[in-house]
Amino acid sequence: MSEFYFSLPLLLRLALQGVAVIAVLFPLAGACSMAERKVSAWIQGRPGPSRAIVPWLAWIPGIGFLQRLGVFHFTADGGKMFLKEDVIPGHVNKFYYYLAPLVAVVPALCTVVFVPFGAYWDAATAMMKPIILANTDIGILAVFAVSSLGVYSLILAGWASNSKYPFLGGVRASAQLISYELSMTLSILPVFLWVNVPGGEGTLSLFAVVEAQTQPGFFGGMWNIFLMPLSAFIFMVALFAETNRQPFDMPESEADLVGGFHTEYGELKWGLFFVAEYAHMFIGSGVFMILFCGGWNPLPWVSLADLLGWLGGFAPIFLNPVVSGLIAIGIFLAKLIFSIFVFMWVRWTLPRFRYDQVMKMGWQKLLPLSIGNLIFYAIAIAIIERS
Amino acid sequence: MSFKTVERKPLTLAERTYIPQILGGMKTTFKHLVKPKETLEYPEARPAILPGYRGVPTLVMDPNGREKCVSCQLCEFVCPPKAIRIKPGEIAAESTNAHVEKAPEEFDIDMLRCIYCGLCQEVCPEEAIWLQNVFSVSGYSRDEMVNNKQRLYELGGTLPDQHFKWDKKKAAEEAGNDAH
Ligand code: SF4
Ligand code: SF4
Numbered sequence: 001m002s003e004f005y006f007s008l009p010l011l012l013r014l015a016l017q018g019v020a021v022i023a024v025l026f027p028l029a030g031a032c033s034m035a036e037r038k039v040s041a042w043i044q045g046r047p048g049p050s051r052a053i054v055p056w057l058a059w060i061p062g063i064g065f066l067q068r069l070g071v072f073h074f075t076a077d078g079g080k081m082f083l084k085e086d087v088i089p090g091h092v093n094k095f096y097y098y099l100a101p102l103v104a105v106v107p108a109l110c111t112v113v114f115v116p117f118g119a120y121w122d123a124a125t126a127m128m129k130p131i132i133l134a135n136t137d138i139g140i141l142a143v144f145a146v147s148s149l150g151v152y153s154l155i156l157a158g159w160a161s162n163s164k165y166p167f168l169g170g171v172r173a174s175a176q177l178i179s180y181e182l183s184m185t186l187s188i189l190p191v192f193l194w195v196n197v198p199g200g201e202g203t204l205s206l207f208a209v210v211e212a213q214t215q216p217g218f219f220g221g222m223w224n225i226f227l228m229p230l231s232a233f234i235f236m237v238a239l240f241a242e243t244n245r246q247p248f249d250m251p252e253s254e255a256d257l258v259g260g261f262h263t264e265y266g267e268l269k270w271g272l273f274f275v276a277e278y279a280h281m282f283i284g285s286g287v288f289m290i291l292f293c294g295g296w297n298p299l300p301w302v303s304l305a306d307l308l309g310w311l312g313g314f315a316p317i318f319l320n321p322v323v324s325g326l327i328a329i330g331i332f333l334a335k336l337i338f339s340i341f342v343f344m345w346v347r348w349t350l351p352r353f354r355y356d357q358v359m360k361m362g363w364q365k366l367l368p369l370s371i372g373n374l375i376f377y378a379i380a381i382a383i384i385e386r387s
Numbered sequence: 388m389s390f391k392t393v394e395r396k397p398l399t400l401a402e403r404t405y406i407p408q409i410l411g412g413m414k415t416t417f418k419h420l421v422k423p424k425e426t427l428e429y430p431e432a433r434p435a436i437l438p439g440y441r442g443v444p445t446l447v448m449d450p451n452g453r454e455k456c457v458s459c460q461l462c463e464f465v466c467p468p469k470a471i472r473i474k475p476g477e478i479a480a481e482s483t484n485a486h487v488e489k490a491p492e493e494f495d496i497d498m499l500r501c502i503y504c505g506l507c508q509e510v511c512p513e514e515a516i517w518l519q520n521v522f523s524v525s526g527y528s529r530d531e532m533v534n535n536k537q538r539l540y541e542l543g544g545t546l547p548d549q550h551f552k553w554d555k556k557k558a559a560e561e562a563g564n565d566a567h
Pocket of ligand 2: 457458463507510514
């Protein structure tokens with residue numbers, strides 16, 4: 001099987017992989033919206049959506065469990081979005097109004113190209129190879145560059161809606177992005193300082209970061225979150241702000257902006273914004289997991305290669321590239337799902353910040369903190385590596 | 388008057404970073420996440436209804452299965468939104484209930500109008516109309532939302548009655564005391 005796959009032309013293989021990734025990411029984003037409803041319901045002491053079921057499916061015994069989990073609501077929601085009447089307000093700029101949701105989805109799904117979501121055991125070289133669509137050296141830079149394009153959609157949506165609240169939402173989105181992007185980038189620089197040994201070949205690749213957390217030794221196997229907790233914290237806060245999640249959901253805060261930038265949007269166009277938000281969350285938490293939580297390594301100081309070697313002792317099938325890849329993806333997805341859960345958990349814990357608080361925190365707290373953090377680690381790493 | 392000055396301590400560094408508070412909050416919400424759910428899942432589980440609940444107005448029979456309502460129309464007059472329509476009727480002379488003065492021929496309560504104020508129950512001299520514990524009314528048309536006499540009796544059923552007014556009246560009549 002795997003031999004046949006690897007014998008295919010490279011371009012076809014990449015196209016297949018790309019489609020596979022999007023085919024996984026898109027429904028996952030949808031499923032996340034369902035999970036969000038469930039988690040919020042559970043936190044509020046409600047069972048949440050648990051009624052919808054296709055009548056014929058109801059005859060299958062044991063399916064009540066899935067019904068209680070609200071699995072069918074997910075499909076019902078999707079169907080509803082497709083079948084709803086497409087209302088276009090008369091006062092909007094139609095071209096940009098339609099463009100905005102597309103601009104939201106495209107960068108959100110594009111960034112995934114640069115994120116490795118697993119590694120497989122390559123027996124020929126006896127090394128872990130990344131599972132990634134485009135294994136470039138600019139990794140993280142590309143992720144940041146492309147994902148921040150997503151904010152154009154919010155500005156575009158706010159502006160094209162030709163109405164005050166969406167416009168304010170769009171303006172807020174852009175201001176918030178600028179404020180937090182800075183701290184975010186500064187907070188990850190220590191990680192790359194640490195990864196790139198002086199004199200060696202420099203790289204911004206995310207795979208290299210995971211490799212660096214897979215090394216033997218105390219510092220090698222340590223996840224960056226223990227090594228640089230402050231960086232991880234700043235990155236996390238900035239990530240919440242960048243993905244417009246509560247408590248930073250200024251662009252859509254319904255308490256003061258009705259629905260924010262998507263007030264005038266309905267049915268599938270609105271759904272696309274939603275998918276984009278979740279895709280951003282996925283990519284963002286993926287990057288967080290890679291940078292700070294060891295990517296697809298199951299435990300700190302226990303790398304995936306160790307796990308595979310150990311499992312391979314029982315059955316050699318685990319050293320098969322496909323199986324090892326699936327294990328890696330599984331571990332990574334589990335971490336991702338946990339991280340998404342944390343997003344939801346925080347959402348139902350913290351009240352939304354006021355807009356001026358968001359700005360104050362970004363510029364007066366987080367930015368100086370990340371600069372100080374960078375200076376501290378620059379000096380510390382210089383001292384450690386010199387000795 | 389004495390004043391007590393409450394000292395407001397400045398926030399500590401840990402408090403100003405919000406982090407302990409956030410973690411504490413997350414602990415609380417997580418507890419709620421795993422706690423049993425408190426929701427009453429309505430159509431399957433019904434809420435317990437306390438006595439004295441003012442639900443849908445209904446007509447009730449006395450324990451002998453007779454209509455209590457004498458179509459005095461007091462409820463019709465008192466009903467603030469004019470939800471009640473009564474057409475008074477006579478009781479046939481040969482009926483066993485002939486000693487009951489009158490009975491409504493038609494009795495409609497428009498549930499689209501009723502505001503569940505309970506005034507009809509308060510005003511009824513015969514205790515014939517009661518607001519009982521039916522709280523979920525729905526229908527596909529306006530007509531369906533008007534409860535007619537038959538429906539009102541179906542909803543109302545029989546309530547315990549302490550007075551047995553008609554029995555006493557009949558006994559009095561049979562004792563030759565027909566002028567009351
Ligand atoms: S409850 Fe009030 S509104 Fe309803 S029928 Fe009786 S008097 Fe009228
Ligand atoms: S229900 Fe009571 S108040 Fe209304 S007409 Fe009958 S006897 Fe009179």
